[in-house]
Ligand SMILES: [Fe+2]
């Protein structure tokens with residue numbers, strides 16, 4: 001079950017082109033993150049049977065959710081991405097009745113804000129996004145992003161630990177929590193090994 005409708009294909013091409021020339025964009029939130037979150041969201045949606053999910057709305061929201069995330073402005077990225085996403089949806093002539101649903105899911109995707117994901121699409125996007133922050137991919141993204149911000153590895157690790165502590169309890173779906181458990185265990189083993197190597201030097 002993949003969604004390769006006309007709008008998804010066009011949004012995908014547009015976003016890729018846009019982010020290739022955007023040097024301020026966080027390296028952990030470039031084209032590859034958006035596409036992985038879309039795939040993770042579709043995978044999660046397959047597991048959810050207690051409600052109808054509009055896969056096109058979900059795909060569009062995944063492709064646009066971090067479309068404007070400068071590495072130096074994480075706090076402002078939801079508002080910025082919303083503004084750009086709205087413009088892209090208009091440029092694509094995306095159906096007016098579906099636009100607010102895509103934008104709502106984007107508005108509610110970040111664990112930095114107090115919003116609670118309200119629709120099923122928003123809940124799935126929220127979890128898919130958090131899953132991309134776990135496992136080997138999640139670790140690689142944290143260090144890429146932290147390098148761009150000029151952090152020490154120990155600072156990156158502290159930031160990551162705090163983020164995980166805050167976001168894991170916020171996950172919205174049972175399927176998301178289940179997919180996340182294996183990759184969270186991997187991250188925890190990485191933390192433990194890091195600590196072990198540091199202690200060897202004391
Ligand atoms: Fe985000």
Ligand SMILES: [Fe+2]
Pocket residue numbers: 029033037065066129
């Ligand atoms: Fe994201």
